[in-house]
Amino acid sequence: MQRLVLSCCTVASLLVAREAAAACPTGVTWPAADWPEALVRGPTADAADDYLFTLTGRDEDRKGIRTDGVVIVHRGRIVYERYARGYARHNRHLAWSVSKSFLNAMVGVGVGRGALTVDDSICDHYDPGPELCDVTVGDLLDWGSGIDWNEGYEDDPYYLSSVIAMLYGIGSGDMAAFVASQGLAETPGTVYRYSSGDSVLLSAVLASALGPGLAGDYPWEFVFDPIGMTSAMFERDLAGTYVGSSYVYATPRDLARFGYLALREGCWAGEQLLPEGWIAASTQPNPSFQVGESYDHFLRDGDAVPGRHWWLNLPVPDLAHERRWPAAPPDTFAGLGHWGQTIFVIPSADLVLVRTADDREAGFDQNRYLELALALAAEDSP
Amino acid sequence: MIRRALLASTLALAACNAEAYDNNDAELAVRQKAKEMCSCLFVMELSEQECAAWTRVSPNVARATIDRENKRVHAVALGFWAADARFDGRHGCVHD
Numbered sequence: 001m002q003r004l005v006l007s008c009c010t011v012a013s014l015l016v017a018r019e020a021a022a023a024c025p026t027g028v029t030w031p032a033a034d035w036p037e038a039l040v041r042g043p044t045a046d047a048a049d050d051y052l053f054t055l056t057g058r059d060e061d062r063k064g065i066r067t068d069g070v071v072i073v074h075r076g077r078i079v080y081e082r083y084a085r086g087y088a089r090h091n092r093h094l095a096w097s098v099s100k101s102f103l104n105a106m107v108g109v110g111v112g113r114g115a116l117t118v119d120d121s122i123c124d125h126y127d128p129g130p131e132l133c134d135v136t137v138g139d140l141l142d143w144g145s146g147i148d149w150n151e152g153y154e155d156d157p158y159y160l161s162s163v164i165a166m167l168y169g170i171g172s173g174d175m176a177a178f179v180a181s182q183g184l185a186e187t188p189g190t191v192y193r194y195s196s197g198d199s200v201l202l203s204a205v206l207a208s209a210l211g212p213g214l215a216g217d218y219p220w221e222f223v224f225d226p227i228g229m230t231s232a233m234f235e236r237d238l239a240g241t242y243v244g245s246s247y248v249y250a251t252p253r254d255l256a257r258f259g260y261l262a263l264r265e266g267c268w269a270g271e272q273l274l275p276e277g278w279i280a281a282s283t284q285p286n287p288s289f290q291v292g293e294s295y296d297h298f299l300r301d302g303d304a305v306p307g308r309h310w311w312l313n314l315p316v317p318d319l320a321h322e323r324r325w326p327a328a329p330p331d332t333f334a335g336l337g338h339w340g341q342t343i344f345v346i347p348s349a350d351l352v353l354v355r356t357a358d359d360r361e362a363g364f365d366q367n368r369y370l371e372l373a374l375a376l377a378a379e380d381s382p
Numbered sequence: 383m384i385r386r387a388l389l390a391s392t393l394a395l396a397a398c399n400a401e402a403y404d405n406n407d408a409e410l411a412v413r414q415k416a417k418e419m420c421s422c423l424f425v426m427e428l429s430e431q432e433c434a435a436w437t438r439v440s441p442n443v444a445r446a447t448i449d450r451e452n453k454r455v456h457a458v459a460l461g462f463w464a465a466d467a468r469f470d471g472r473h474g475c476v477h478d
Contacts, residue, residue, distance in 0.1 A: 060435065086432045092425055150402070154439060158410050160402045168413040169405035172477060220472070233425050235474035249425050249474060358436065 024267035029076025031228065031260070035253060038077040040376050045080060048372045052355075053084050062360035066340070068093060069252040073260060073352040074377045078253075085358070092231050092249040093356035096337030099234075100199045102223060102258060103244035104141065104282055104309035105274055107206055108266065109222035112275040116209040125209040128180035128201065135188040140202040141308040142192065144288025148185035149195040153338065163196045167246065174239035176204030192286065192294035192306055196245030199309065203244035216240065219248075227261050227268050229254040252354045259343040259352035262310075262333075282308040283333045291318060304334065311336050327371040340364055344373075351377050408443055412465040413477060415444035415457035420467035420475035424453050454478075 029036060039045075052070055057063030068087040072080040083089060095102070110116055118138035122128060128135075135145045152161035158169075162182065165171045171178025179197035186193070207215035214221065219242060224232040231254045235247035250258075261267075266274025288294060289306050295318070304311035304324035313323045313332040325332060328346060335343040340357030353373050357364070415437055422433035430448065437446075443459040453469035466478040 086428055091427055094421065094426065158407055159405055162403075164410060165403040165405055168410045168417070169403055172413065233472050233474045235421065235425075236476060238476060247421075247474065249421070 024270050024272055025264060026270070028264065030269045031076070031257060033228070035073065035256070036077045037081075038074075038079055038380060039081070040079045040379050042379065044372065044375045044379055048080060048376065049082065051368060051372060053082060056363075059085070062358070064361075065364050066358045066360070067364075068356040068358060069354070070356075071252040071256045071354045072373050072376060073256050073354075074380045075350045075382075076260070077380075078256075079380050080373070080376055081252075083252075087356070089251065089253065090231075092233060092251055093255075093341070094337075095248040095250065095255065095335075095356075096246055096339065096341045097196070098255070098335035098337040098341050098343055099244060099246050099248035100196075100309040101262070101335030101343065102219070102234075102248050103199055103203060103206075103242075105258070105261065105266075105278075106218055106222045106244075107137070107141065107202065108274040108278040108282075110206050110210060110218070111278070115211075116206065120209075122201070122205045126176070126201075126205045128176075131184060132180055132188075137202070137205060138308075139189045139288065140198045140205065141282070142189070142286035142288045143194050143198050143306060143309075144189050144192050144286060145195070145198045145201070146184045146186035146188040146191060146193075147179060147195065147197055147201070148182045149179075149193060149197045151194055151196060163245070166197060166200065167243070172237060174241070175200045175237045175243065176239070176241050186293065189288055190290075191292070191297070192289040193297045194303065194306065199245035200241065200243060203242045206244075207241060223258070223261075223273075226271075226273050227257045229257050252356055255343055255354045255356075256352050259335075259345050259354060262343075262345045263347060263350070263352050283310050283312060284308075285312060285314065295319060303336065307333060310334065325367050325370050327367045327374065332370070342366070344370065346370075346374075349374060349377055407441060408459040408463045409465075411439060411441065411444040412457040412459045412463045414439060415446050415459075416455045416465040416467040417475055417477055419446045419448070419457065420453070420455040420469055423448065423450075423455070424469040425474045 052067045068085050069083045120137050121133050122135050123133035139145045150162045158164050166175050166178055179201045210218055219234045229250055231251040233249045234242050236242050262279050265279045285305050286308050305314045311334045313325050313328055313330055315323050329348045331348050332346045340359035342355045344353040418437040419433050422428050422436050444457045447456045455467050458464045467475045469475050
């Protein structure tokens with residue numbers, strides 16, 4: 001199938017130089033059974049407490065900022081940590097769509113082991129029906145499959161939402177088959193459209209590529225166990241497919257381990273866990289994000305620039321769109337989830353930020369949060 | 383009782399008018415309540431009160447019955463729609 005040629009000017013203007021790591025970094029701190037701590041005290045930490053943890057309305061009304069937990073890791077040590085609203089350090093929290101960034105890493109390990117490549121047709125590994133054989137693994141990573149999808153949540157009519165039908169409705173028994181049954185709305189690889197369906201289908205493709213020996217265990221074997229995420233749980237549908245769009249659970253401390261894996265370019269304790277260059281490649285604007293319908297979806301969703309199951313802090317000159325988080329440097333990238341779940345990674349500041357929350361309305365200022373975290377890091381003496 | 387009947391009529395009408403997916407709100411509500419209540423209690427390990435708040439949706443028609451011993455949740459709505467979810471170790475909760 002003919003693919004659109006990318007606008008070189010558009011892509012070039014979006015790219016930031018992030019060199020792929022030549023080798024795992026030395027001389028950095030790695031968490032062992034638990035994180036080392038170097039808590040920063042003082043006015044900035046107090047300001048973070050005030051901003052992040054002050055309920056501005058009645059809890060039962062679900063108004064205002066509703067933070068459940070925050071862990072900030074600077075140079076491999078926890079410099080800020082706090083919990084609220086019934087949560088404590090031991091409570092797992094639903095990551096919602098931050099799960100998609102976990103799935104990216106699991107696919108990366110699968111690619112590193114030679115089970116699949118990003119250029120493979122998904123039909124090389126999974127049978128979605130002939131209409132979808134032009135969709136590649138990379139297209140799914142880019143949310144660019146072209147599969148017809150309505151990513152509506154509770155504020156939209158339930159009967160129109162593909163994702164609600166997938167998670168709770170007619171698609172919930174075999175979610176990947178449901179996604180595949182939606183058919184194409186666009187030519188694969190040409191249009192970015194944020195889709196939990198693409199992510200779930202990617203989970204099924206990965207499991208099929210790995211084969212029955214690994215299909216049930218890969219999240220633990222590939223990512224959770226090597227980085228010590230002992231709290232991690234990952235839910236599946238009745239067909240046994242991991243719900244890679246939505247259902248990773250872990251404590252904030254363990255979510256920070258995952259952010260730290262990304263910060264260290266896929267290395268953990270000196271070992272290259274993800275393929276060399278995988279994180280760098282995943283944190284560039286994805287090829288299906290280009291003028292036309294992609295921008296329509298982007299503007300409607302109001303999110304950051306999409307990478308490959310990560311979100312980027314880059315401008316979009318074609319739209320006169322500034323960086324999503326101007327307080328943070330342009331190399332910042334993030335896993336973002338419903339109701340305020342976030343993992344921010346800021347390589348140039350050696351920072352990982354985890355926030356779990358139950359924000360049911362817009363109002364939490366991520367930029368202010370990043371500003372406070374960067375100020376905390378600046379106060380963290382070497 | 384009248385309010386419940388009106389709500390049931392509205393939901394049934396919504397089901398008839400569903401253009402894209404063959405679900406109705408009550409069916410979605412019980413499946414959401416069973417699965418997310420199970421995950422909240424047995425994965426996130428919050429209290430029943432906290433989980434009731436976490437899983438509240440509109441319309442808030444589903445009611446959950448919790449079997450802590452077997453780590454299961456049964457949800458019903460309007461006396462007709464029902465769904466179950468169970469805890470499955472590191473794989474969290476799944477619909478039955």
